[in-house]
Amino acid sequence: xxxxxxxxxxxxxxxxxxxPFFPVSVAxxxxxxxxxxxxxxxxxxMELSPATKGxxxxxxxxxxxxxxxxxxxxxxPVDE
Numbered sequence: 001x002x003x004x005x006x007x008x009x010x011x012x013x014x015x016x017x018x019x020p021f022f023p024v025s026v027a028x029x030x031x032x033x034x035x036x037x038x039x040x041x042x043x044x045x046m047e048l049s050p051a052t053k054g055x056x057x058x059x060x061x062x063x064x065x066x067x068x069x070x071x072x073x074x075x076x077p078v079d080e
Contacts, residue, residue, distance in 0.1 A: 001050065008054045012061015019066060026062075033058065 019026050037051040 001053075004050070004054060005057045008057035009061040009064075012058040012063075013065050014061075015058070016062040016065025017069070019062065020071065030058075 015026050015029060034055060037046065037055060040046040041048050041051050
């Protein structure tokens, strides 16, 4: 259980790093991942508790990256 939670957290870190550049793609990845976990739970492949914990670890990775990492400074416009 712990390796899968670590992998979900690391995936969340990667998605958090990509969030400023590809927000729609990251949102689509989150929706597709929750849909895949829901389908796996409905098919009996995965139980609800591990799926929920994995998704929570994924979201925590994204929130951690966005809240801790400071964005690069914005360049100042050139005055003409």
